[in-house]
Amino acid sequence: MAAALSIASQDRLCAWAAALGAATILVCVLGELAGPVRLPAEHDHDHGAGAPVQYFTPPAKPASPSPAIAEASPQVPTASPEVVAATAPLAVVPVTAMPALVPVTALRPVKSAAAPRAALSAPPSAERFVPDMPGDFPDPPYPRWARQQGVQGRLLVLVDVAASGAPSSVAVRESSGHPSLDQHAIDWLRQQWTWAPGAPRRFLVPLIFELQ
Known part of the structure; x- marks a missing residue:
């Protein structure tokens, strides 16, 4: 203890x-x-x-040497001169208006028949069709859809007639402005119209579809 x-x-x-x-x-x-x-x-x-x-009086304390501090002078970046690319002036091209394109209706090719080639040579010019020519030319009916929609028009049809009197080629020369109405007229002439037999001929047939 x-x-x-x-x-x-x-x-x-x-x-x-x-x-x-x-x-x-x-x-x-x-x-x-x-x-x-x-x-x-x-x-x-x-x-x-x-x-x-x-x-x-306390004894003097020797001053410790302070390290020399080198003042770093700030470096100012030198701005490089801006390079401006010279742009060549654009050439002004005048705009020329394009001419309006006229629609071209291609004629249907002439169908070959059993007769010799010499007999199928087309006549040099087309005759103007008249209703009193010998043959059968019933008027084309007015399409029902055209009546309902109020479609009217006039067209000119080029018809090549073979030696037998039947149409060998039917094509629109001047359109009515309605492709369906043009096709109706072509089909009707090809199927229903016949001329008297004879030499090959060519006719321009005007057709008018007009509501009464």
Whole structure:
């Protein structure tokens, strides 16, 4: 028990000594930072009125050489001159209006017959058709759909007639403006019209579809 108390006493003494040493070091450091310290006035009275007053001056601390810092001058980037590409002026091309295209209606090819080639030679010119020619020429009926839609028109049909009197080729020379009406007229002439037998002929047949 006595040994334990002795060890505890030694530990307390060591702790007090360490605290006292730390306090002493702290006072020295503060003294160096604060500069000269004047002793309190009570000490002057203790040593007598005529005793000179002494001031504690800490020793001068040699200044540590500071490394030379080279001031880096900022480098200003040199702006490169802007290169402007020269653009050649565009040539102005005058716009020429295109001529209007005229639709061309191709004639149907002449169908070959059993007769010799010499007999199928077409006449050099076309005759104007007249209804009193010998043959059978019934009027084409007005299409029902054309009546319902109010479609009207005039067309000119070129008909090649074989030696037998039957149409060998039927084609539109001038359209009515309605392809369906043109086709109706061509089919009717090819199937229903016949001329009197004779030499090959060619006729221009005008047809009028007009609502009454």
